[in-house]
Amino acid sequence: MSAIETAVAVRAGERSALEVVDAHLELIAQRDPELHAFNLVTAESARAEAAAIDSRVSAGEAVGPLAGVPLAVKDNMCTKGVPTTCSSKILEGWRPPYDATVVTRLREAGAVSVGKTNLDEFAMGSSTEHSAFGPTRNPHDPSKVPGGSSGGSAASVAAGFTPLGIGSDTGGSIRQPAAFCGVVGMKPTYGVVSRYGLIAFASSLDQIGPFAADVADAAALFDVIAGHDPLDSTSIRDFTPTASAMLDEGVDGLRIGVVKELAGGPGGVPGLAADVLARTAEAVEVLATAGALVDEVSVPSSTLGLSAYYLVAPAEASSNLARYDGVRYGLRVDGPTTPEMTTATRTAGFGPEVKRRIMLGTYALSAGYYDAFYGKALKVRTMMLSDFARVYEDFDVLVAPTTPTTAFELGARTQDPLTMYVNDVCTIPSNLTGHPAISVPFGVGDDGMPVGVQVLAPALHDAQTFRVAAVLEAAS
Amino acid sequence: MSEPAPAATPETPVEPALPEGWELVVGLEVHVELDTATKLFCGCVNRFGSEPNTNVCPTCLGLPGSLPVMNERAVELAMILGRALGCQVNRSVMARKNYFYPDMPKDFQTTQYDQPTNSEGELELADGFVVGVERAHIEEDTGKSVHVGGGGRINEAVYSLVDYNRAGVPLIEIVSKPDIRTIEHARNYVEELRAIVVATGVSDARMEEGSIRVDANVSVRRHGSSELRTRCEIKNINSLRSLGRAIEHEALRQIDLWTTGDGPQQQTRHWDEDAGRTTPGRSKEDADDYRYFQEPDLVPLDPAPATIAAIDEAMPPLPAARRATLRAATGADIDAVRILVERGQDALAIAAVEAGADGAKTVTRLVNDLAVDDWSKVDAESLAALVQMESNGELSASQAKQVLGDLLEQGGDPAAHAATRGFEAMDTTELESLLDQLIDDSPGEWSRYCGGDEGDRKKMQGFFTGRVMKATRGQADGKVVAQLLAKRSSS
Numbered sequence: 001m002s003a004i005e006t007a008v009a010v011r012a013g014e015r016s017a018l019e020v021v022d023a024h025l026e027l028i029a030q031r032d033p034e035l036h037a038f039n040l041v042t043a044e045s046a047r048a049e050a051a052a053i054d055s056r057v058s059a060g061e062a063v064g065p066l067a068g069v070p071l072a073v074k075d076n077m078c079t080k081g082v083p084t085t086c087s088s089k090i091l092e093g094w095r096p097p098y099d100a101t102v103v104t105r106l107r108e109a110g111a112v113s114v115g116k117t118n119l120d121e122f123a124m125g126s127s128t129e130h131s132a133f134g135p136t137r138n139p140h141d142p143s144k145v146p147g148g149s150s151g152g153s154a155a156s157v158a159a160g161f162t163p164l165g166i167g168s169d170t171g172g173s174i175r176q177p178a179a180f181c182g183v184v185g186m187k188p189t190y191g192v193v194s195r196y197g198l199i200a201f202a203s204s205l206d207q208i209g210p211f212a213a214d215v216a217d218a219a220a221l222f223d224v225i226a227g228h229d230p231l232d233s234t235s236i237r238d239f240t241p242t243a244s245a246m247l248d249e250g251v252d253g254l255r256i257g258v259v260k261e262l263a264g265g266p267g268g269v270p271g272l273a274a275d276v277l278a279r280t281a282e283a284v285e286v287l288a289t290a291g292a293l294v295d296e297v298s299v300p301s302s303t304l305g306l307s308a309y310y311l312v313a314p315a316e317a318s319s320n321l322a323r324y325d326g327v328r329y330g331l332r333v334d335g336p337t338t339p340e341m342t343t344a345t346r347t348a349g350f351g352p353e354v355k356r357r358i359m360l361g362t363y364a365l366s367a368g369y370y371d372a373f374y375g376k377a378l379k380v381r382t383m384m385l386s387d388f389a390r391v392y393e394d395f396d397v398l399v400a401p402t403t404p405t406t407a408f409e410l411g412a413r414t415q416d417p418l419t420m421y422v423n424d425v426c427t428i429p430s431n432l433t434g435h436p437a438i439s440v441p442f443g444v445g446d447d448g449m450p451v452g453v454q455v456l457a458p459a460l461h462d463a464q465t466f467r468v469a470a471v472l473e474a475a476s
Numbered sequence: 477m478s479e480p481a482p483a484a485t486p487e488t489p490v491e492p493a494l495p496e497g498w499e500l501v502v503g504l505e506v507h508v509e510l511d512t513a514t515k516l517f518c519g520c521v522n523r524f525g526s527e528p529n530t531n532v533c534p535t536c537l538g539l540p541g542s543l544p545v546m547n548e549r550a551v552e553l554a555m556i557l558g559r560a561l562g563c564q565v566n567r568s569v570m571a572r573k574n575y576f577y578p579d580m581p582k583d584f585q586t587t588q589y590d591q592p593t594n595s596e597g598e599l600e601l602a603d604g605f606v607v608g609v610e611r612a613h614i615e616e617d618t619g620k621s622v623h624v625g626g627g628g629r630i631n632e633a634v635y636s637l638v639d640y641n642r643a644g645v646p647l648i649e650i651v652s653k654p655d656i657r658t659i660e661h662a663r664n665y666v667e668e669l670r671a672i673v674v675a676t677g678v679s680d681a682r683m684e685e686g687s688i689r690v691d692a693n694v695s696v697r698r699h700g701s702s703e704l705r706t707r708c709e710i711k712n713i714n715s716l717r718s719l720g721r722a723i724e725h726e727a728l729r730q731i732d733l734w735t736t737g738d739g740p741q742q743q744t745r746h747w748d749e750d751a752g753r754t755t756p757g758r759s760k761e762d763a764d765d766y767r768y769f770q771e772p773d774l775v776p777l778d779p780a781p782a783t784i785a786a787i788d789e790a791m792p793p794l795p796a797a798r799r800a801t802l803r804a805a806t807g808a809d810i811d812a813v814r815i816l817v818e819r820g821q822d823a824l825a826i827a828a829v830e831a832g833a834d835g836a837k838t839v840t841r842l843v844n845d846l847a848v849d850d851w852s853k854v855d856a857e858s859l860a861a862l863v864q865m866e867s868n869g870e871l872s873a874s875q876a877k878q879v880l881g882d883l884l885e886q887g888g889d890p891a892a893h894a895a896t897r898g899f900e901a902m903d904t905t906e907l908e909s910l911l912d913q914l915i916d917d918s919p920g921e922w923s924r925y926c927g928g929d930e931g932d933r934k935k936m937q938g939f940f941t942g943r944v945m946k947a948t949r950g951q952a953d954g955k956v957v958a959q960l961l962a963k964r965s966s967s
Contacts, residue, residue, distance in 0.1 A: 094540075198541055199540040203772035230545065233545050234772075234773065316772060319574050322574060325583055328537065328538075338633075339631070365768075370767075
């Protein structure tokens with residue numbers, strides 16, 4: 001039963017929210033010990049919330065559009081009184097005194113959070129292996145990674161633990177695990193969903209977005225979480241989400257560009273697997289058949305995204321993660337002086353990938369290196385923005401693969417950071433430009449694992465991505 | 477009794493002489509806490525003196541996931557101060573200054589770096605000297621640490637306590653150009669800046685509460701040279717007195733180093749008030765690299781020209797202009813005028829003069845006898861009437877002072893207060909016969925008065941005046957007594 005169908009049944013009093021939640025908790029209890037999608041299952045509060053929804057329904061009171069739908073929340077979003085760890089030891093014992101804006105919005109919409117999902121520590125990674133609490137496994141093949149960093153939420157939806165999941169996407173952290181796990185995952189326009197209460201990795205790139213088993217559910221979830229929040233200064237005013245409303249409009253007459261540099265051609269991004277490229281080409285065929293005007297288009301700066309990203313994101317992270325100093329909350333490892341205490345705390349509290357990125361970012365911002373690294377990355381970012389702006393004069397949306405390959409084996413890439421970073425090559429441009437993009441499952445690779453196709457759109461045209469994804473979903 | 481001339485300041489600074497041929501070069505960085513209801517990035521109350529850690533929230537504690545939202549009033553106050561200093565107001569962005577310190581919740585300070593809100597202004601001191609203002613930018617304050625044990629130093633302390641009430645309080649940092657050449661001008665600059673800050677309502681500028689804080693960049697050079705030599709930044713200056721002492725000590729220290737060797741190292745130094753010297757902090761070799769970059773959680777500040785025009789339109793008269801107006805209206809000297817403008821009594825003085833009072837007498841009366849916080853009961857008409865009574869000889873100076881005290885407490889008509897106190901102008905015949913009697917009682921003193929020695933004459937004038945005052949319980953006018961004495965000795 002989809003999230004929308006569940007909510008309709010609960011609202012009509014045909015299904016009890018408590019029964020729905022209990023059924024999903026049962027599934028989690030059975031299979032999550034193997035998959036480890038969740039850092040924490042909040043069964044008790046989930047059942048209480050579900051029961052409260054049931055009483056409101058029987059009392060004839062209004063309940064929200066997602067009433068009674070179980071939800072998985074990535075464990076880098078603050079939940080009042082509930083441990084929020086970022087899958088890091090450094091936040092040990094910390095319970096936020098407040099809810100993230102998305103968490104509040106979803107509760108008001110009637111969604112029932114059943115727990116906090118695993119991630120790469122502080123969302124830094126593409127496999128959910130860099131978690132202080134152990135990796136999450138791919139529900140389609142537990143020997144494979146679910147992708148990351150939002151691997152826990154993606155796996156939860158793919159395993160049927162929850163119809164809906166919430167993730168955050170800084171360089172592909174929603175779309176890449178969605179592709180690996182065979183679910184829909186979408187990164188909204190920067191500023192469309194409030195970041196208040198999202199524990200920052202790279203503030204100018206982070207964006208919260210939906211996971212769901214199908215496009216309609218993802219659109220419904222998007223429509224609930226999108227909208228202005230005065231607590232986030234980068235939140236866009238006057239945005240009205242219309243993803244669900246536009247879902248059935250089809251692609252007839254839509255101008256769709258295939259990004260050459262992300263399609264395996266010469267001069268483009270290397271290392272894109274043949275099976276992934278084949279599925280992407282088939283997807284393009286489907287859209288053309290459905291009436292879209294398809295053409296190839298070149299976005300030269302898209303090949304520079306990876307390098308720029310791995311300067312901008314670590315630079316911001318090095319600053320965002322400075323506050324974990326052992327003084328106010330979380331882990332503290334004592335030392336004879338305050339600086340020694342802070343050093344001991346950070347040495348013990350952060351994992352190797354987080355340390356690597358803090359060092360990278362610190363270096364990129366240092367006096368004498370700023371211009372050569374961080375400054376240059378900002379220029380690439382500006383260049384990409386103008387490149388894409390030019391392309392969107394002629395096209396409504398763009399199509400590309402979500403990931404270079406299908407899901408890989410656990411442990412296959414943890415030894416060499418660069419092979420891990422390459423995972424994000426197709427998703428990063430949308431973070432650097434702040435544009436929306438969706439990953440929708442489209443067939444399987446040679447290994448039988450899911451393949452995701454990505455639909456990119458210009459800023460604020462989030463609904464377009466769902467509309468195109470719906471056509472691809474119907475044909476796959 | 478004659479009135480002493482208005483005092484300039486409680487202690488007039490004496491400019492210490494630097495060794496022959498050396499010149500002082502000083503630039504000042506002044507931090508002013510903005511007088512907003514709430515903090516710079518959150519809704520917490522901006523108040524001094526609350527119980528520790530009571531005015532805090534996720535944002536000003538820098539909790540994970542929290543975000544800043546810019547306080548519009550703080551930006552407005554910053555622009556008002558910028559315009560008051562003649563700055564251009566720019567499109568500006570906030571930046572992060574990254575360094576670890578336990579009283580800084582995010583371990584970075586949100587401030588402005590290469591794109592400040594205000595730049596290129598100037599400040600004219602009371603004596604007409606002009607100091608350039610490089611920039612006046614917005615930033616957040618840090619919390620306050622108390623290090624217990626180990627001499628109060630962070631790395632030797634047994635434990636430390638941190639109060640985050642001040643964390644996130646809005647500040648404006650005004651950076652002067654290195655235009656200041658004397659200690660007096662350094663002090664005057666801070667005084668003048670403080671006066672502007674108060675006049676514009678930007679801050680209460682209480683130095684003792686830390687709402688205005690000063691760091692001094694000090695260097696020295698040979699007279700006639702225009703070079704800028706290695707400077708040291710002096711921190712922990714807590715009063716205008718410390719400012720003068722710290723600059724003097726630092727200048728002499730540096731001259732000594734230039735004279736005996738290669739000169740000072742560029743470094744931050746701390747003023748030790750008790751020891752009367754500066755001690756080294758960080759030196760340039762291990763200077764922090766703050767890794768500034770644009771704050772991604774905030775959007776650029778880009779005020780419309782109309783906003784700036786509205787600020788200019790609403791700008792209250794600034795101290796320099798008010799001093800000029802008061803001088804023109806009263807003819808009083810620079811120091812007296814500066815004092816009244818600082819106290820905000822210039823409008824009262826001008827209104828009294830317009831109501832017919834003598835300018836010089838009005839200023840003297842206010843400077844000497846109205847050093848109070850609340851003078852709301854004294855209106856211009858009654859002040860003018862009082863000063864006129866004094867000018868006409870209806871009241872002596874000391875009587876006028878007492879009547880002003882009555883006005884301060886009760887308001888009302890000065891003539892009525894004078895009558896209640898029994899201050900009728902004394903008949904000179906009565907005074908003359910009193911003097912006759914006193915002269916008969918003290919022939920020795922009288923002959924000294926008449927003896928021709930100027931010193932003796934002055935002393936004896938004081939003697940007889942004192943006797944008259946005693947006999948009349950202070951009702952007599954000292955000036956009239958002096959006139960009568962002079963008349964009698966020459967007759």
